[in-house]
Amino acid sequence: MQEEIFVSGRNIPNIDPSLEIWHWPISLYLFLGGLAAGILFFASVVTILGKDKDYPTTVKYASLVPPIALTLGLLALVYDLTHPLYTWQLYTTIRLESPMSWGAWVLLITTPLSFLWVFSYYSELFPKRELKFKFLNTFEKFLKNNRKNMAYALVPLSIILGVYTGILLSAFNARPLWNNAILGPLFLTSGLSTGAATIILLAKNTKEIQLFSRIDLALIIIELGLIVHMIMGMYAGSEVQLDAMNLLIGGEFTLMFFGFVVILGLIVPGILEALEIKGFKVPVAIPAILILIGGLIFRFVMVEAGQITRYLY
Amino acid sequence: MRYAMVIDTLKCVGCSDCVVACQTENDVPIGYCRDWITETVSGAYPSIELELKSERCNHCENAPCVRCCPTGASHIVEGGIVLVTANECIGCGACIESCPYDARYQHPDGYVDKCTFCHHRLEKGQLPACVAVCPTKCMYFGDLDNPNSEVSRLLKNRKWKTLAPEAGTKPHVYYLI
Numbered sequence: 001m002q003e004e005i006f007v008s009g010r011n012i013p014n015i016d017p018s019l020e021i022w023h024w025p026i027s028l029y030l031f032l033g034g035l036a037a038g039i040l041f042f043a044s045v046v047t048i049l050g051k052d053k054d055y056p057t058t059v060k061y062a063s064l065v066p067p068i069a070l071t072l073g074l075l076a077l078v079y080d081l082t083h084p085l086y087t088w089q090l091y092t093t094i095r096l097e098s099p100m101s102w103g104a105w106v107l108l109i110t111t112p113l114s115f116l117w118v119f120s121y122y123s124e125l126f127p128k129r130e131l132k133f134k135f136l137n138t139f140e141k142f143l144k145n146n147r148k149n150m151a152y153a154l155v156p157l158s159i160i161l162g163v164y165t166g167i168l169l170s171a172f173n174a175r176p177l178w179n180n181a182i183l184g185p186l187f188l189t190s191g192l193s194t195g196a197a198t199i200i201l202l203a204k205n206t207k208e209i210q211l212f213s214r215i216d217l218a219l220i221i222i223e224l225g226l227i228v229h230m231i232m233g234m235y236a237g238s239e240v241q242l243d244a245m246n247l248l249i250g251g252e253f254t255l256m257f258f259g260f261v262v263i264l265g266l267i268v269p270g271i272l273e274a275l276e277i278k279g280f281k282v283p284v285a286i287p288a289i290l291i292l293i294g295g296l297i298f299r300f301v302m303v304e305a306g307q308i309t310r311y312l313y
Numbered sequence: 314m315r316y317a318m319v320i321d322t323l324k325c326v327g328c329s330d331c332v333v334a335c336q337t338e339n340d341v342p343i344g345y346c347r348d349w350i351t352e353t354v355s356g357a358y359p360s361i362e363l364e365l366k367s368e369r370c371n372h373c374e375n376a377p378c379v380r381c382c383p384t385g386a387s388h389i390v391e392g393g394i395v396l397v398t399a400n401e402c403i404g405c406g407a408c409i410e411s412c413p414y415d416a417r418y419q420h421p422d423g424y425v426d427k428c429t430f431c432h433h434r435l436e437k438g439q440l441p442a443c444v445a446v447c448p449t450k451c452m453y454f455g456d457l458d459n460p461n462s463e464v465s466r467l468l469k470n471r472k473w474k475t476l477a478p479e480a481g482t483k484p485h486v487y488y489l490i
Contacts (some may be wrong), residue, residue: 021419175411
């Protein structure tokens, strides 16, 4: 038996009994950031391959989502800061060791680029609303001609953005559930998958839906594989990692993790998408919405559960 | 120069004087503290062991809080002391998440605050407030790079441990056992 109490009364509401310094805005941002990264990645790849005429939703309509998602995500991030008036301090330094510094700089470039991307499609998206100023028209034309260049920049940026949502958590060795390198690829895959789901949800032509259902199915399989790897890796780990895994398997997050994330968020939509590819008539909105909800809950589970895990000494 | 604190768990009675001294010296807001006392009971009756410890920031050599700070507000100064510059801190909480010792807290004014080893007192040649007031004299403070300092000699002659060494942070608060 070992029992530890704080004699002096370490009366810190956010630390005892468990540390909870990051709240819902962080989870929400991790979801929105991943979603935006996914859509931007697909839009850029389709553009680079010169298929933008074949997949209009990906490059045009779904691209309306990233600027909104990134703006909301950034607002959520700033809302969670306790010293928000000093946010500009992020941009006085580049700290290669700090994932949050990476994230801040990547967001500083990606967010405006996502707006410019949408603006380059302005006349196609809003054909009835003409731009009032001539220079705006010139600017739109300029962006239109440079769309491929933007795409070349957005491919690495969106990958960093997607990986960063996971690395942000995995860089903390004090929280054993987060402290595994697979979180980076796992969050990237999940982000790409939610991006593909959004495209499926918004797409109108069958060719686009078919392609992204296939991509999404592949991503779901990869994500399940990564989750299995994460669980196996943790089970092969030290006591603190075992404790962390027990929260997800048998502990208080079991239903949320296996019920909502793994089964309803990955396996069920995976089966539905496989059936759809086989030719069965499945309303595409169902798997897409399940994936989006599953992705959102996944972030909440990881952020909440991670903050419970700690070193005991 | 490598500042370190050595605390004799056999002499500590858990009176919390160090906690109060710190709160007074550093004007710590009510309800918060930079150091605290833990009482650990282990074993089963009748062979029970009790250990009293005064805990605080370990001023780690491999400080995860400094590594993950996005603005550089958390930094290490001469002597290995980890400090936070309040007007560079954005209050993102990354350092709090990264600390295996939960040594940091968000000050009601927004920035993140923690033990400084009483850096302002050291500059004047004084001991940290907690060490200075300890009624059982169970706390020692000094330079580990100097082999003749009191802390170096204690660590040479006594059995000691650090907290959560498995976290890989190389902490610099030592507990004599």
